[in-house]
Ligand SMILES: Nc1ncnc2c1ncn2[C@@H]1O[C@H](COP(=O)(O)OP(=O)(O)OP(=O)(O)O)[C@@H](O)[C@H]1O
């Protein structure tokens with residue numbers, strides 16, 4: 001038996017929170033994406049013809065989406081669980097007849113939904129600037145959902161782990177942003193010098209963006225199967241960490 | 255009848271090594287009001303937190319409604335409502351939404367009619383669409399009570415419900431507690447106010463330094479531990495207790511006008527008639543006398559401080 005009422009209210013109230021800060025939640029990614037297009041797509045893209053047979057403006061769309069998805073998934077999920085922990089309101093969830101799985105479903109589900117919506121908004125925004133043909137819509141959707149879910153899980157872990165606001169922002173700032181920027185959002189890995197290409201292959205985000213880009217244009221830095229495997233591996237790792245955290249009551253139950 | 259809450263040999267050692275509860279055993283009967291008294295840091299909140307599932311026990315076990323709180327947490331937690339000590343509430347939610355959230359969390363289908371009645375009982379109906387941020391401290395406390403009652407629990411834990419609450423509101427709170435008890439809810443509350451325990455509790459438990467040093471029926475407790483005092487007022491002040499009265503080990507008030515005799519009311523022979531006779535015999539003129547029963551407060555102070 002699963003406490004569906006509880007999952008529903010957690011999910012609903014998390015979504016409500018996003019709705020109440022609509023501008024911040026959904027408008028800011030649209031604005032920043034538009035800015036990227038103006039700067040990278042038009043200003044710089046005008047001087048770069050094509051990357052691997054795709055116009056530069058279109059080429060950066062999957063990377064831009066990933067950039068937003070990753071940062072949004074992480075910050076939404078991290079904040080979603082950090083805040084009640086910080087203010088103490090988490091006591092209610094912890095004293096309710098809900099399993100950890102249900103808590104996870106509610107919080108991570110809501111965070112993933114939010115970033116999925118943001119991803120789609122960015123896609124639509126991009127459509128205004130550049131022509132978009134999606135070669136494999138099903139694969140694109142699969143990558144989209146997988147990314148949202150696994151990075152929301154990752155954000156949830158950060159939110160549980162963080163004891164203060166500083167720690168909450170530490171990993172997104174110090175780890176995620178550099179990985180994404182160096183992950184081939186704005187360029188193809190093949191454009192780098194050989195030594196850097198090798199270094200890049202240790203960046204998991206490269207596989208993510210490469211796979212996602214393949215679902216759009218059928219061009220990729222690494223094979224799609226490898227991309228998918230890496231994403232699934234990341235998802236599994238996060239699930240295992242969360243499972244361990246819940247089992248030990250980490251940072252939630254003394 | 256089997257107890258609604260049963261705590262057996264419960265101990266808690268926090269991660270930092272602090273021994274917050276030491277071998278606590280306690281049975282709580284269905285429908286009673288139990289007051290837990292104890293100084294700051296005694297372990298009251300820790301005990302409640304374990305029963306409610308917020309803190310893991312180090313040793314021992316707890317059942318609620320006959321179910322184990324660990325293996326059967328879904329059952330036990332849905333029976334329990336908790337009003338925490340701190341005012342922990344979201345800021346931007348409305349009163350109505352936060353109650354709906356609590357109810358859903360406990361797996362209950364929405365029931366606007368019940369929540370409406372609940373808010374009216376708590377004098378919060380007019381505030382139902384207000385953001386919690388805009389409420390006063392006393393109102394927030396009542397919102398917390400509302401949240402705890404939103405899923406119709408049969409056991410309610412109130413952790414210092416009247417801390418920082420004015421006299422008026424405290425009286426209201428007591429009335430609410432009595433009404434809840436009449437509707438069959440078992441209530442466990444913690445308090446520093448002895449008059450509160452004296453006023454509303456059926457039974458009193460005293461916790462000190464992680465030990466439950468005593469639990470008893472309030473009346474029995476006062477009877478068992480309560481000393482009585484007889485105060486004899488004299489027409490004329492005396493400079494010392496007369497020799498003839500030393501057998502009673504009397505105390506003399508500072509102004510010399512009152513003799514205070516402490517005795518145990520449970521004794522067959524209290525010695526009062528003899529004392530009165532002896533006072534007359536010593537040539538003292540008796541103006542008036544009265545007896546007082548020591549309050550829970552005195553008992554409490556004796557137990558905690560004087561041991
Ligand atoms: N998370 C924790 N880690 C370590 N020690 C703790 C923790 N929580 C409480 N304690 C300690 O356990 C003891 C009991 O605390 P508790 O909150 O149960 O007391 P209390 O009786 O509710 O006090 P008060 O009347 O002040 O609310 C205190 O000494 C406290 O410092």
Ligand SMILES: [Mg+2]
Pocket residue numbers: 298299300339413
């Ligand atoms: Mg306390």
